[in-house]
Amino acid sequence: MGLDRPLVTLLKSDRNGNLYCGIMRYLGTPAGGYGDGRLMRSSDRGQSWSPVQISKDWRYLDMDEAPNGDLYCAHGFGAQLPSATIVGSSLAVSQDQGLTWKDLPVMSGMGFCTTTTPNGDLFVAGESAGTWRSVDQGSTWTLLPVANQTSNLTLLTSTDQGDLILSGGAMRGLFFSSAVENGIPWHTYDNPDLPDYYSLSDVAFDADGNAWCTTRGQNGVPALFFLEAPIQSSSPLQPVDGIFGPLFDMVWDACGYLYIYSTGAVLKSKTSLRSPSEPCTPVSTLSPYLSPSSIWLYPNPASHTVTIQFQSMTGHGFIRLINAQGIMIQDILVRIQEGENRFQLSLDGLPSGIYQVQLSCPDGIFSSTLIVQAG
Structure with missing residues (x-):
């Protein structure tokens, strides 16, 4: 079976090289029902795909891998009958490399984002008034409020040290919690150097722990920002000039170059930002950053x-x-x-x-x- 839905909502890989792709129909398709989402898996580098055993839902939106190899998938509107074991659950876990999934007892409305910390704590958020956290591998959950939250929460990620970055869909909706705080509390990132922008699209960490942040780049605002390590709610933030949005997901290659997906183009960092994970030859056919006429x-x-x-x-x-x-x-x-x-x-x-x-x-x-x- 191939990818038989026109919209892609998620594309991730795990440490074993398996690929996961969330797909859905256009809203309003008569046969769709909650968007008729599917979570597909490939173990042959995307040559073939098959659906995994997971509760039916509208769409599958985010995935993260815990230090022990467990996979967590956030989705929304919430797990649906007849396949759901916990109706309305917005997070599922797989302990067999993504072949089968079970619902977890947490309901964040639309599950837009999820992350795991280095010590294995779980976070999920979306339409919730705050972030849900579990410190026992998803058995029980606590809702942690986010001061100044004015929108849905759309991005959640952890550094290698356990510091947490959270973003909402409203203007200047960027939040931070240190590894020691672990979500209690969340601090509003209100650096005066931060331009007005709408929610982060993705965050990628380089070899020094610096955070590269992509945004939608509204109204000509630079769409790529740089947060210096060690990351705090008052860390200096530097916009990268000459890069325009909207920008979306980012990925590293084996040589440590950063690639950013944009509408109709791909950006590539001018220099390697991470130590190579293996002997490699840099790809030279892609021009640095965007082609001048993209x-x-x-x-x-x-x-x-x-x-x-x-x-x-x-x-x-x-x-x-x-x-x-x-x-x-x-x-x-x-x-x-x-x-x-x-x-x-x-x-x-x-x-x-x-x-x-x-x-x-x-x-x-x-x-x-x-x-x-x-x-």
Whole structure:
């Protein structure tokens, strides 16, 4: 069986090389029922996939591996009948390398994020008013409040030392708890150098314990930030200039280079940020950071427009909007300045669907996907 749902909600690997992929249908699909989510597993580097035995739910959102090799999967709306053993559970555990899973007695509404600390404590959060913590491998749980929480909690991670970073979906919703505090309390990260931004997408730790944080990069705000170790709620934070969002998940290669997924592009760190995990040859075919003409899209449903942002050489170019059938809907001649450019494209009258925004400029032809919801 392959990946037979169009939306991917989770992609993780474990220490044994197994891959896990959460998939779901588009909401509103008649046969979907709670999004008809599936958690798929591959033991052959993604060549083939099979569903695992886990309680039915809408979608599977996050996964973490404990020091002892147990796997924890956060999901939401909550485990559903007939397969659920604990109806409404938002976290499941596997002790056999992801083949079978059992529900744990914790209900965080939508289970957006989960993490384990080096000593094996578990955390899960989502629509909950705070974070749920277990110090006995998931048998019992305590709800720990998060001061100044104004939204759902969407990202939760632990450093190798056990310090915890938590992010919500609201502006400046970044929280910290030290390994000693272990979630009691959570401190609001309110460094005056921190620009206004919306929730973190991912956090990756380099060899020195520094945290690289990706965000959605709203309104031109730099989308990549750097938190210096040792990480505290008052740690200096440095934005990385010239990197635009939205940015999403990050991954390390064997040589210690950091890769970041962006809309229609992949960023690569200019230098190795971690010691190589094995003898390796760096990949040289990917340009450092983004290609100069990769494009970023910022849809604005309120005005039925999308802002197109890119960097290029001086010259003339064309911005084209192409539908799923390959038919060109718009073809606009634009004058391009050297450096950063922004153009606004009207979406008035377009039916719902998937479109390609294509940029033809002095540096080449580039495209990015745009999903339009009419009305």
